[in-house]
Amino acid sequence: MKLIYYPGCTLKNQAKNFEESGLCALTKLGVEVQELERWNCCGTVFSLVTDDLIHHLAPIRVLIRTKEAPADSVMTMCAMCFNTLKRANERVRADQEALSTLNDLMYEEETKYQGDVEIYHLLEILKDKIGFETIKQKATHPLQGLKVASYYGCYLVRPREIGIDDPENPQILDELMASLGATVIDFPYKTECCGAYKTVDNPEIVAERTYQILNSARELGAEVVVVSCPLCAFNLDTRQKEALKLFPEFQTIPILYFTQLLALALNCPEEKIRLDLNYIDPKPILKSKALI
């Protein structure tokens, strides 16, 4: 299988551990990955007002680049990129006039967009194209004894028509973790918003949410929490420092990208898993389980 891959801005910056582990895992699973040429930022959030077409231009341009690859589908690992690209795609598919206006605005593009590209999140590729059963068989180093809580956040699962799973009770990450041999911990805050970009103008709100979300996971027995969004990862991981200042009794917990545990189970080398980039050090708990 060959995939066209859209990284998005943060996987080339703070989330290198997400990109490198994900790409290594895909190679181990026999998938050939080609990075999209001349990609641009998707805009990170989907514009919610009806007349704001200009903010759909960036994601649609990404879909034009995909057509030029040439390809009819594009895969992304970032939950926010996935949401923005997919919602913009659905928006223009349902509104020919908007699509025509956007094509007019991008008159210098040689390729016209016609709603003819599909967007997949990596989790969909793993579940539907490769299969969790296949992954289970290929996981030569299963995550025996590691208690993992899966945090879905917002943009992977909401709104309903875009989300890749049930918006209230998603399971896809838990199913993946189970196939990797981990002990799955369900917790009620798994779809609770971490505060997202409020981390810029009000980090305290994010620190409070981080405290609530991670306390819930820990109280139910989780030893690590996995995420699929680089903004959730930043908030839940680095804002533990601020959470500790607000709540001195708070016990920190490592936050990992799901791709890091996937890569670990598939025996990818440590230099591709990049545990050194995680803020709360996950190495002690992984060492105690003899996983590294």
Place this chain on the structure above:
Amino acid sequence: MRINISRKNINDSFVAKIQELSGQNLLACYQCGKCSAGCPAVSDMDLLPNQIIRYAQLGLKEELLNSKSIWVCASCMTCNVRCPRGIKIAEVIEAIRQILLRKRKDHIDPERLPQDIRCQVPPIALISSFRKFTS
């Protein structure tokens, strides 16, 4: 708090603008409160999500434009997926933000962000914050 309800406010172009920008029928709301019950941000809000919809129905322009809540909502969509009337509350809140931002009344000034925030947070946070909170 004393609230004056008037036909003038209800028929004001402000209400029509919110409905136009959000694409939502405000009168579909019957005030069940499910949006506010599930909202993770209510502890930091002055007007709860169901109150925002009620205020919007009544055209309480100044109260809405001056509310803290519209800048606390991070469009997590929990209210949208739970509304039994199918109202997209996050879109209504975005419409109110947009009415202010289109008058260049920004909520944050990127140049005044503390140095440590600018250096520390990932691009995804900066871009989404600027998209939501600046014109």
